[in-house]
Amino acid sequence: MSYVGRSAAEREAMLASIGVARFEDLLIDVPPALRVNGPLDVPPAASELELRAEIGAIAARNDAAREMPSFLGGGMYDHFIPSALPRVALRSEFMTAYTPYQPEVAQGTLQVIFEFQSMISELTGLEVANASLYDGASAVVEAAYLARAQTGRPGIVVAGALHPHYEQALGTFHGTDHVRHVAHDPAAGTVDVATLTAAIGPETACVVLQYPNFFGAIEDVRALAALAHAAGALAIVAADPIALALLTPPGELGADLCVGEAQALGAPISFGGPVCGFFAGKKEFVRRFPGRIVGQTIDGHGRRGFVLTLQTREQHIRREKATSNICTNQGLIALMNTIYLSLLGKQGLVDVATLCFQKTRYAAARALAMAGVPVAYSAPYLREVTLRLPTRADAVIRRGRELGVLLGVDGAVFGEATADLLLVAATEKRTRAEIDRWAEALSAAVQGDAR
Amino acid sequence: MTPEGLRYTKDHEWARTDGDLVVVGITHYAQDQLGDVVFVELPAVGRTLEAGQSFGVIEAVKTVSDLYAPMAGEIVEVNAALAGEPALVNQAPYEAGWMVKIRPSNAADLDHLLDASAYRALLEAQHA
Numbered sequence: 001m002s003y004v005g006r007s008a009a010e011r012e013a014m015l016a017s018i019g020v021a022r023f024e025d026l027l028i029d030v031p032p033a034l035r036v037n038g039p040l041d042v043p044p045a046a047s048e049l050e051l052r053a054e055i056g057a058i059a060a061r062n063d064a065a066r067e068m069p070s071f072l073g074g075g076m077y078d079h080f081i082p083s084a085l086p087r088v089a090l091r092s093e094f095m096t097a098y099t100p101y102q103p104e105v106a107q108g109t110l111q112v113i114f115e116f117q118s119m120i121s122e123l124t125g126l127e128v129a130n131a132s133l134y135d136g137a138s139a140v141v142e143a144a145y146l147a148r149a150q151t152g153r154p155g156i157v158v159a160g161a162l163h164p165h166y167e168q169a170l171g172t173f174h175g176t177d178h179v180r181h182v183a184h185d186p187a188a189g190t191v192d193v194a195t196l197t198a199a200i201g202p203e204t205a206c207v208v209l210q211y212p213n214f215f216g217a218i219e220d221v222r223a224l225a226a227l228a229h230a231a232g233a234l235a236i237v238a239a240d241p242i243a244l245a246l247l248t249p250p251g252e253l254g255a256d257l258c259v260g261e262a263q264a265l266g267a268p269i270s271f272g273g274p275v276c277g278f279f280a281g282k283k284e285f286v287r288r289f290p291g292r293i294v295g296q297t298i299d300g301h302g303r304r305g306f307v308l309t310l311q312t313r314e315q316h317i318r319r320e321k322a323t324s325n326i327c328t329n330q331g332l333i334a335l336m337n338t339i340y341l342s343l344l345g346k347q348g349l350v351d352v353a354t355l356c357f358q359k360t361r362y363a364a365a366r367a368l369a370m371a372g373v374p375v376a377y378s379a380p381y382l383r384e385v386t387l388r389l390p391t392r393a394d395a396v397i398r399r400g401r402e403l404g405v406l407l408g409v410d411g412a413v414f415g416e417a418t419a420d421l422l423l424v425a426a427t428e429k430r431t432r433a434e435i436d437r438w439a440e441a442l443s444a445a446v447q448g449d450a451r
Numbered sequence: 452m453t454p455e456g457l458r459y460t461k462d463h464e465w466a467r468t469d470g471d472l473v474v475v476g477i478t479h480y481a482q483d484q485l486g487d488v489v490f491v492e493l494p495a496v497g498r499t500l501e502a503g504q505s506f507g508v509i510e511a512v513k514t515v516s517d518l519y520a521p522m523a524g525e526i527v528e529v530n531a532a533l534a535g536e537p538a539l540v541n542q543a544p545y546e547a548g549w550m551v552k553i554r555p556s557n558a559a560d561l562d563h564l565l566d567a568s569a570y571r572a573l574l575e576a577q578h579a
Binding site: 152287318 | 490515
């Protein structure tokens with residue numbers, strides 16, 4: 001596609017054709033006090049060479065995950081990305097964020113989305129997955145919309161430690177008066193079944209839980225789903241796709257919908273995005289799925305092909321009745337996820353998850369031995385562990401950065417009550433030497449703060 | 452195409468008494484205008500409706516329409532066969548393609564609907 005700037009003569013012709021003398025005449029509805037008069041107060045234009053140097057210097061002030069060992073998690077994870085992935089993903093045939101409408105010209109992209117859906121379906125143990133959504137938070141919000149439309153009930157019960165951003169998004173979209181939070185058990189780290197039972201009622205559309213939860217603790221999905229079903233509500237599980245390589249798929253434990261953040265599958269952390277939400281569920285809910293579903297079919301000659309099989313028609317035709325207006329998907333990131341899973345294969349994904357588990361366990365053991373810092377909760381964990389510090393985590397994290405290690409995520413992001421907690425994720429990228437260095441830094445940071 | 456003995460609405464639904472119930476579907480004209488029906492969303496049994504209230508949604512390949520109750524009443528049965536075979540609406544709109552059975556709040560409401568000749572006149576007027 002070519003881009004050619006307008007000439008002064010063309011500008012004048014355009015203004016003349018709409019009947020105004022000057023461009024400023026188009027702004028008369030904006031009060032004069034709000035208009036900028038004269039040139040913007042910015043420095044003069046720089047050359048590309050100068051600009052790169054300046055922006056590069058600003059970027060260099062970041063503590064990038066590639067420059068210091070990162071033990072950050074909390075929903076975004078620093079996994080190894082094979083070089084073949086960007087090589088394939090950035091091919092011009094693939095590199096678009098848009099869902100193609102025309103199967104005649106988009107078989108490759110449609111097939112990728114079909115493979116993405118198939119792999120998400122397998123990981124979650126649910127029959128149908130869509131072509132993806134914006135991110136984990138929007139996927140949770142959409143799942144709750146589906147549950148409310150399906151049950152005709154308004155209430156959303158958040159069971160324990162759901163990612164705070166997901167819970168905030170639920171409040172933003174559904175209204176905070178519809179979202180009820182049930183606190184996690186302070187000893188176990190998972191949600192207390194008795195407390196949750198009391199919170200679920202005839203107005204409850206769904207119970208939302210995370211697996212493993214925000215603190216890394218593994219919830220009893222089967223028991224919680226049964227509890228939701230007993231009250232006529234749906235069970236929504238927000239899951240980590242890497243952990244699903246080892247955990248029993250939520251679909252097999254009774255989850256109606258399994259959604260989550262797919263960033264860990266081959267997408268870089270990139271300062272927080274773009275990322276990719278996945279959305280899977282039982283087939284009986286497919287008509288209420290947000291977004292799109294690609295299907296496999298055969299053409300008139302009996303050859304295999306791929307088409308857009310289903311999209312919520314309300315989004316286009318009856319928008320006032322739509323429960324979702326997400327018509328697009330994160331095509332490029334879903335492509336990366338698909339390439340990642342294809343390159344690793346089934347065993348490769350299990351290996352990654354196993355390494356994450358073993359390294360996180362090793363980190364927890366070193367934290368106790370070196371720094372006297374214990375694991376905060378008694379529930380089992382997999383690829384992320386929460387430690388209880390003798391002091392506030394923010395000061396410890398700051399000291400760790402000075403020592404060149406990103407120690408973990410501050411528990412205060414979940415609330416003041418957990419400000420002494422440190423969430424730690426050691427991915428397959430972390431070497432034994434890095435974990436030992438992390439434990440030393442943690443020890444120094446904790447003791448330094450105690451002085 | 453517009454059988455005698457049924458009652459009709461200007462929204463192109465038909466209604467037929469069946470004992471003390473009223474069976475409701477969409478007309479031949481309606482299914483022909485919609486084209487291939489791919490999905491019919493029907494209400495929960497037990498739901499009560501006002502006359503003219505939307506009780507469901509019909510989705511065709513190229514469009515989606517609401518379904519409107521021809522009279523007030525309670526839903527006592529829905530056509531479960533449409534879930535697996537929505538094309539029944541196209542194939543037999545007055546028979547196997549029926550949608551819901553309503554227990555009317557007032558059985559006399561049926562008499563206020565159009566009869567076959569009035570509905571035919573409505574269709575002719577629309578195409579005049």
